[in-house]
Amino acid sequence: MSQPAADESGPAPQGAPDKAAVRRNLARRTAVWMALAMVLTIIAYLFWGRDRLPAAEVLQVLGGQKVPGTSFIIMSDRLPRVAVGALAGAGLGISGALFQRWLGNPLASPDVIGVGYGASAAAVLAMITLGYNDWRLNAFALAGGLVVATLIYWLSASGKRTGPRLILAGLAIGAMLQALIQYLLTQAQVNTASDVMHWLTGSLSSSNWHSALVLLISLGAIGVVLLPFVVRQLKMLELGEDSAAALGVNVSRARMLLVIVAVAMGALPIAMTGPLAFVAFLAGPISAALSRGPIHIPLAGLTGAALVVVANFFAANLFAGFALPVGVITGAFGAPFLIWILVRANSTGSGA
Amino acid sequence: MTATESTTRQAQERTGPRLPRKVGAFLILGALLAVAIAASLLFGARSVSLGTASDALWHFDPNNGDQGVVASRFARTVGAIVVGAALGLAGAGLQGLTRNPLADTGILGLNAGSSMSVVVAIAFLGVSSLAGIMLAAFIGAAVVMTLVYLVASVGREGATPIKLALGGAALAVGVGAMTNAILMVSDSTLDRFRKWQIGSLSSTPIDTFLGAIPMVALGALILLSTARVSNAVAMGDDTATALGFNLGRARLLGSIGVVILAGTATAVAGPIAFVGLMIPHAVRLLVGSDYRWLMPGSLLAGPVLLLAADTVGRVIAPPSEIQVGVMCAMIGGPLFILMMRSGMKSVSL
Numbered sequence: 122m123s124q125p126a127a128d129e130s131g132p133a134p135q136g137a138p139d140k141a142a143v144r145r146n147l148a149r150r151t152a153v154w155m156a157l158a159m160v161l162t163i164i165a166y167l168f169w170g171r172d173r174l175p176a177a178e179v180l181q182v183l184g185g186q187k188v189p190g191t192s193f194i195i196m197s198d199r200l201p202r203v204a205v206g207a208l209a210g211a212g213l214g215i216s217g218a219l220f221q222r223w224l225g226n227p228l229a230s231p232d233v234i235g236v237g238y239g240a241s242a243a244a245v246l247a248m249i250t251l252g253y254n255d256w257r258l259n260a261f262a263l264a265g266g267l268v269v270a271t272l273i274y275w276l277s278a279s280g281k282r283t284g285p286r287l288i289l290a291g292l293a294i295g296a297m298l299q300a301l302i303q304y305l306l307t308q309a310q311v312n313t314a315s316d317v318m319h320w321l322t323g324s325l326s327s328s329n330w331h332s333a334l335v336l337l338i339s340l341g342a343i344g345v346v347l348l349p350f351v352v353r354q355l356k357m358l359e360l361g362e363d364s365a366a367a368l369g370v371n372v373s374r375a376r377m378l379l380v381i382v383a384v385a386m387g388a389l390p391i392a393m394t395g396p397l398a399f400v401a402f403l404a405g406p407i408s409a410a411l412s413r414g415p416i417h418i419p420l421a422g423l424t425g426a427a428l429v430v431v432a433n434f435f436a437a438n439l440f441a442g443f444a445l446p447v448g449v450i451t452g453a454f455g456a457p458f459l460i461w462i463l464v465r466a467n468s469t470g471s472g473a
Numbered sequence: 474m475t476a477t478e479s480t481t482r483q484a485q486e487r488t489g490p491r492l493p494r495k496v497g498a499f500l501i502l503g504a505l506l507a508v509a510i511a512a513s514l515l516f517g518a519r520s521v522s523l524g525t526a527s528d529a530l531w532h533f534d535p536n537n538g539d540q541g542v543v544a545s546r547f548a549r550t551v552g553a554i555v556v557g558a559a560l561g562l563a564g565a566g567l568q569g570l571t572r573n574p575l576a577d578t579g580i581l582g583l584n585a586g587s588s589m590s591v592v593v594a595i596a597f598l599g600v601s602s603l604a605g606i607m608l609a610a611f612i613g614a615a616v617v618m619t620l621v622y623l624v625a626s627v628g629r630e631g632a633t634p635i636k637l638a639l640g641g642a643a644l645a646v647g648v649g650a651m652t653n654a655i656l657m658v659s660d661s662t663l664d665r666f667r668k669w670q671i672g673s674l675s676s677t678p679i680d681t682f683l684g685a686i687p688m689v690a691l692g693a694l695i696l697l698s699t700a701r702v703s704n705a706v707a708m709g710d711d712t713a714t715a716l717g718f719n720l721g722r723a724r725l726l727g728s729i730g731v732v733i734l735a736g737t738a739t740a741v742a743g744p745i746a747f748v749g750l751m752i753p754h755a756v757r758l759l760v761g762s763d764y765r766w767l768m769p770g771s772l773l774a775g776p777v778l779l780l781a782a783d784t785v786g787r788v789i790a791p792p793s794e795i796q797v798g799v800m801c802a803m804i805g806g807p808l809f810i811l812m813m814r815s816g817m818k819s820v821s822l
Contacts, residue, residue: 170561226642228639232646233639233642233643233646250533276810276814282645286786286813286814288635288639289575289635289809289813290641290810290813292580292642292809293806293807293809293810293813294806294810295642295801295807296579296580296746296802296805296806296809297746297806297807299800300648300672300746300798300799300801300802300803301799301802302672303667303670303798303799304671304795304796304797304799306671306791307667307668307671307796311663311664314664314667315663316658318653318657318667319657320654322650322653322654322657323650359706396564398647398650399646399647399650402643402646425749427561427662443653445654446654446657448496448650448654449650449654449655449657452647452650452651452653452654453533453650453651453654454643455650456647456651458645458649459643459644459647460620460624460626460644463624463625463627463639463640463643463767464624465628467624467625467636468627
């Protein structure tokens with residue numbers, strides 16, 4: 122299996138091997154198309170970013186030569202931007218898909234149920250009152266996300282089906298955190314406030330190789346070490362917690378690990394790029410619609426990466442000579458998708 | 474019609490306290506309102522005596538600093554009354570017409586919709602008159618309300634409370650992202666809006682609040698006229714239809730009232746959430762769930778909450794102040810969770 126991603130649905134159940142194989146195939150084909158689209162967009166972006174670069178010079182730079190100006194734009198701006206964008210999108214996509222599958226509700230993504238606001242509020246606090254701008258921001262975002270996830274879970278824990286309660290508790294916490302963020306904004310100097318606002322919109326403009334590396338290492342470590350294990354346990358949890366326990370899963374530990382991994386994969390990118398609107402929310406459902414199956418965790422990660430990379434391309438090219446923050450694009454183009462997902466979820470009865 | 478009235482009366486006898494208690498509840502609310510108004514005028518970063526306050530009202534002396542403080546608090550006191558009344562009643566109306574205990578103009582995204590269209594109107598279209606801003610706020614609230622309701626009513630069981638809340642929250646996330654994007658275009662826009670966006674009464678001139686009164690009155694009249702339908706709706710849509718109510722027309726009318734109230738409140742004070750959620754529930758404890766009492770009660774109780782939140786926000790961290798929108802979210806969020814935890818069993822979410 123060259124595609125570990127496609128293996129995620131596990132051994133096909135007896136009696137329906139064809140269906141499972143077809144679905145695996147579809148997922149793999151979707152993954153290939155998605156990756157292709159992403160690579161093409163990246164290449165296009167190297168030529169057509171905010172400024173058009175002469176094709177010959179770009180090719181020279183890619184060939185390893187140094188061209189004054191162009192080298193800098195490509196090596197220190199465009200490539201790290203794309204790298205951070207793809208990594209952040211992948212993290213957000215996986216985080217959203219984990220929550221959506223665990224809670225069995227496409228609306229239960231971290232940005233709707235308040236976990237994203239937790240990370241944002243903690244990061245804004247660190248930026249405005251403590252003036253942090255480095256790895257400590259990551260630590261704060263991660264801690265904020267975890268605290269909120271724990272709080273929501275604790276508030277909604279009841280033994281019975283926790284999904285709707287958890288979502289409602291998340292909504293309330295999210296509203297409070299938004300108020301907190303707004304309050305912090307009014308307390309800041311207008312310059313800081315403007316920076317924070319920029320960050321809150323979600324932007325790749327401060328990306329560099331260092332942040333890309335940090336994201337790669339942190340997300341990569343979680344993705345390689347913990348994620349396969351979490352995904353395996355998630356499938357057990359989806360059978361119902363009693364069944365999972367009967368299958369020998371330590372349910373509370375599995376749940377805790379799932380939440381930690383999901384929050385970390387969502388909060389680490391948020392600390393770098395700000396909350397990119399809707400990426401966590403949309404990646405899972407879009408990938409599921411394209412592969413005509415249930416939400417597939419690695420495919421959702423790939424979809425998230427592709428979403429951000431494509432949005433970044435549009436952000437740079439939509440208005441000549443003026444680059445929008447990428448969060449504006451994901452926000453604006455995400456809204457119609459959001460309505461579509463809401464309608465779909467409601468009409469299949471999984472909305473609530 | 475007699476059948477309607479006797480059924481309504483039955484429902485009322487089943488759920489509500491007796492008439493003298495209701496009248497008593499209104500007297501209590503009125504007294505609370507008077508206390509809250511007095512507190513709002515007297516307390517703040519710099520507190521003044523009752524005598525100074527009454528002097529400021531009746532024989533204003535521009536050279537007296539303390540009287541000046543009272544005068545400056547007069548505007549926000551009027552604002553809290555107007556906005557609180559609008560939000561409290563809008564919440565009661567929404568909860569009645571959608572039979573949804575979690576309905577609130579903030580939770581369903583109406584405030585976010587209003588904010589966005591106000592920001593667009595001011596930043597791009599150069600709108601500056603109060604009427605223009607209010608019109609923009611109405612449009613934004615109406616669009617979001619329609620969208621949320623349409624999206625939530627797809628599916629077998631129709632617009633359930635949780636679907637409405639989720640749809641509203643999701644739309645609010647999207648609309649908020651776009652509002653942020655617009656605000657980012659320039660520092661001066663951001664600076665103008667960041668205080669407004671949080672929900673604040675502090676720097677708005679009194680004329681703005683006074684100008685909002687006719688719209689609030691109009692919205693209130695429209696909503697109050699739907700009180701009897703809301704009573705019938707509480708017994709189920711089928712029952713209400715069987716009793717001869719035209720639900721579609723009533724919901725449309727009620728929605729117009731809610732949009733006017735929520736839009737006006739947002740236009741003058743920024744988005745303030747949870748008031749519409751908290752007030753009807755609190756008032757229900759006092760007067761029962763007959764909307765003919767609940768709605769006027771919410772109209773009275775909304776200002777009490779907003780005045781209290783504004784006053785506490787001023788006193789809690791002098792010399793700076795915590796905006797009324799933040800205070801309401803900090804009180805309302807936990808209350809929402811509490812209600813959800815206790816209500817999950819009795820209310821069919």
